[in-house]
Amino acid sequence: MKTEADILKVTSRYLEPYNKGYTIEGSCCGSITYAEATYMQDFIKKHGLKNGIEIGTGTSYSTIHLAFVLDNLITVDNGAIATTIGHEYGYVRGAWNAMFLDLDIHNVRFCMALEEIDEKIKDIDFVLVDGAHTPEAPLKDCLDVVPHLADRHYIFMHDTLNPHVMDAINERVKAGYKMEMITLDEKDTYGMAVMWKHVEPVEKPIEVKNLKLRPMKRIRKEK
Numbered sequence: 641m642k643t644e645a646d647i648l649k650v651t652s653r654y655l656e657p658y659n660k661g662y663t664i665e666g667s668c669c670g671s672i673t674y675a676e677a678t679y680m681q682d683f684i685k686k687h688g689l690k691n692g693i694e695i696g697t698g699t700s701y702s703t704i705h706l707a708f709v710l711d712n713l714i715t716v717d718n719g720a721i722a723t724t725i726g727h728e729y730g731y732v733r734g735a736w737n738a739m740f741l742d743l744d745i746h747n748v749r750f751c752m753a754l755e756e757i758d759e760k761i762k763d764i765d766f767v768l769v770d771g772a773h774t775p776e777a778p779l780k781d782c783l784d785v786v787p788h789l790a791d792r793h794y795i796f797m798h799d800t801l802n803p804h805v806m807d808a809i810n811e812r813v814k815a816g817y818k819m820e821m822i823t824l825d826e827k828d829t830y831g832m833a834v835m836w837k838h839v840e841p842v843e844k845p846i847e848v849k850n851l852k853l854r855p856m857k858r859i860r861k862e863k
């Protein structure tokens with residue numbers, strides 16, 4: 641089992657040139673935080689989720705944490721980040737691959753667009769939307785992922801401090817999703833929300849069958 645220290649060691653090594661010196665403890669500007677990553681890991685384990693799509697590989701800090709707890713993860717990134725930091729997409733992709741190999745991660749597949757995902761994949765029960773934050777992108781990501789979703793699925797939206805992300809959430813709530821904001825310490829989050837549509841199973845009271853009533857024993861009165 642890899643520890644956070646292992647992850648930081650590997651991400652620092654590969655992200656330092658990639659971040660041009662902005663690497664802080666292995667994470668980088670733009671990545672999700674440790675608190676957000678571990679919150680999602682606990683959520684995935686608690687709900688028994690198996691197959692994920694992540695939109696926005698970025699530094700791959702989120703990808704690594706998700707890959708440790710999911711059976712399969714498809715991560716989608718069109719390489720816009722590479723252009724921003726002045727590298728070729730291939731360079732960034734090379735860094736991701738090297739990090740995954742160093743951490744013994746073999747359950748991640750890359751795509752440059754959601755359209756590349758095989759249409760036969762329809763069992764996705766976990767999604768993280770953390771791609772472009774333009775006015776259109778967060779909602780488009782939520783819609784484009786629909787053909788792959790299992791009936792029971794959860795969609796995490798990162799960066800809810802960004803109004804375009806909140807607009808997308810509000811649109812999906814209008815379309816029938818339930819939503820909860822994730823409460824984390826202010827310094828530990830850029831704002832995160834989870835959406836789901838299925839009806840949560842209500843915990844049933846334990847059924848007691850063939851219950852035979854026995855006469856109560858008389859309590860002898862003390863003399």
Ligand SMILES: C[S@@+](CC[C@H](N)C(=O)[O-])C[C@H]1O[C@@H](n2cnc3c(N)ncnc32)[C@H](O)[C@@H]1O
Binds near residue numbers: 701
């Ligand atoms: C905020 S970063 C993701 C951070 C990442 N989750 C992490 O923890 O490091 C956003 C990423 O979305 C990618 N991106 C931007 N527009 C995209 C698009 N239309 N499709 C897929 N990825 C996109 C960028 O290249 C960038 O890597």
